Amino acid sequence: MEKLDTEACHVVSGKLGGAPVISSGDYDMYQLVSILRSCRMMVSSRYHGIVTCMPSLVASAGVTMDERIRNLMHERGHSDLLLTVDDPDLEEKLVIILGKLNTESERIREGIGQTVARNLKVMARMGVFFEEHLQKCYPDFPIRKGLQGWEDYLPPLSPNLKKLLENYSRD
Known part of the structure; x- marks a missing residue:
């Protein structure tokens, strides 16, 4: 995925x-985000790769x-989907995790959706x-008056994120 990983990816390929x-090296960031969010499942050693695909519940x-x-997987409730690069049984554990991604995808998506929301x-x-x-620092700086909803402190949300919030918000 990252240009520096390309050679290793070709070996695995x-x-x-x-x-x-x-x-x-072949796609811009918008194309890469689109590709990642179109996946059904993924395993990555790249934090931003995992985070990027979360809004699409990959x-x-x-x-x-x-x-x-490690912290992200714990936050999602997915410690069972965590491997370490230096694990001597990495290959065997990866096969097991790939099976879980396939058979337990609904449970995994639930944890991802709740975490994103x-x-x-x-x-x-x-x-x-x-x-x-x-x-406090600049009392004369003009700010909005009145009660604001929490949503008012975010940029406009995509329809996908709005739907995700509807489905996974736990107030």
């Missing part, structure tokens, strides 16, 4: 009989070398905190 390699697992993917609200809260901080 050759072992898989010529599976396509999709690289940032069943995903992570191979981690640091805390970002929850994090949209967390981002909105950051907007509230920023506005309060701005008001």
Whole structure:
């Protein structure tokens, strides 16, 4: 996916009989996002690859070398979908996880949807905190008056994200 991974991807592709390699060297970020969000499932060692496909509820697992993917999988309730790069049984565990992504995709999508909905609200809260901080530091700076909904602290949401919030928000 990332240009620096292209050579390794071609090696793996050759072992898989010529599976396509999709690289940032060949596609721009908008095309890559579109491709990722069209997947049915994915396994990645790239944090942003996993996060990018979450709004489309792509069943995903992570191979981690640091805390970002580990924390994300724990937050989603998917510790069982976490592998470490230095695991001596990586291959066997990966096969098991691929099976889970296939057979437990609804459970996985539920956790992903809840996590995306929850994090949209967390981002909105950051907007509230920023506005309060701005008001304290610059009392003359004009800000909106009256009660604001949490949604007012986010940019306009796509129809997909609005539907995701309807289906997965837990107030």
